[in-house]
Amino acid sequence: MFCKVIDRGKSRKLYLYSLSKKNYKKIKGLDSVDQKGQHMRWNSLRDEWVFYSPLRQSRTFLPSENNCPLCASVKGKTLTDIPVTDYEIAVFDNRFSALSIVSQNITKIEGILNEQSYGRCEVVSYTSDHNASLKTLSIEQVSLLMKVWSERYMHLMQDKNIKYVLPFENKGEEIGVTLEHPHGQIYAMSMIPEIINRQAINQKEKNIVNNLVKSVSEELEISKDDNAISFVPPFARYPYEIWIAPFKKVDCMNQLSGREIDSIANQLISSIKRLDTLFDNPMPYTMAVHFPPRGFEGNFHYYIALQPMKRDKNKLKFLAGIEQISGLMLSDIVPEVAALDLKSIKID
Numbered sequence: 001m002f003c004k005v006i007d008r009g010k011s012r013k014l015y016l017y018s019l020s021k022k023n024y025k026k027i028k029g030l031d032s033v034d035q036k037g038q039h040m041r042w043n044s045l046r047d048e049w050v051f052y053s054p055l056r057q058s059r060t061f062l063p064s065e066n067n068c069p070l071c072a073s074v075k076g077k078t079l080t081d082i083p084v085t086d087y088e089i090a091v092f093d094n095r096f097s098a099l100s101i102v103s104q105n106i107t108k109i110e111g112i113l114n115e116q117s118y119g120r121c122e123v124v125s126y127t128s129d130h131n132a133s134l135k136t137l138s139i140e141q142v143s144l145l146m147k148v149w150s151e152r153y154m155h156l157m158q159d160k161n162i163k164y165v166l167p168f169e170n171k172g173e174e175i176g177v178t179l180e181h182p183h184g185q186i187y188a189m190s191m192i193p194e195i196i197n198r199q200a201i202n203q204k205e206k207n208i209v210n211n212l213v214k215s216v217s218e219e220l221e222i223s224k225d226d227n228a229i230s231f232v233p234p235f236a237r238y239p240y241e242i243w244i245a246p247f248k249k250v251d252c253m254n255q256l257s258g259r260e261i262d263s264i265a266n267q268l269i270s271s272i273k274r275l276d277t278l279f280d281n282p283m284p285y286t287m288a289v290h291f292p293p294r295g296f297e298g299n300f301h302y303y304i305a306l307q308p309m310k311r312d313k314n315k316l317k318f319l320a321g322i323e324q325i326s327g328l329m330l331s332d333i334v335p336e337v338a339a340l341d342l343k344s345i346k347i348d
């Protein structure tokens, strides 16, 4: 994997990753936006941080393809966030970041604990092809993307103030995607969210993901080969939730061979094809790439979780009263039935 770094000013960088060495033709790109106002306040009733980022209200909303900030740049046309004429995978600091590494003056509020929400928010453009999606990319391209996620994780964790790195994707207008170009995001934050901490503790002490990968029941399996498996977790929280993991217990991709990474990439592409075929309609989903938070390295089993947001062709799984208020999930689809439905779909 090759990487070219371009300084974009105001502490922002553009990282261009490729399978083979590339020469990039640079042109002018979108200017950086001053980072200000990002902060977090402690909700002492719930014992959790709430992040505030007023800057994000003015971010780009569903632009046409001609005005897409993630497409490669064309001289004389609309300026983009990726000011080169072609690329394979691009990662850059979000202009409308929810977190900031730039030191800020935070006004103290009487009786409320508040501080700067330190961290980075990166955008990952999967390809320069505006009309592609994860399922239309080749295994080589998705393998490269998986290596990029791992490389970003290791790079961002070099900052000792960063405790947790989460690559994720929101897919589909139904769940608030503001850019159609195939892309995901990475949040690198200075704290470990409570639910992530709990999951990491359970991975470390009870080996949950590793045990599932080794011994999940056959009826929950969707697909597997010698290196990786995709399955519905027996305690799925979303209808048609899918987890994809290598058999080998690793923190990240640098501990796997090229063939093992290709297997996971293949399972990821197939899983998304199954979800899109399930209701003959692109499935809106969130995808999380789970790396160990700081302090849990070496006691963690890397996995990718797809959380689809539809429970039927025209029915979205809304997080409503019980879910929003209590955090408890109600699902109409039993995991064994979901697995059977997904497994029975024929994909090429």
Ligand SMILES: [Zn+2]
Pocket: 065, 068, 069, 070, 071, 129, 130, 181
């Ligand atoms: Zn685009």
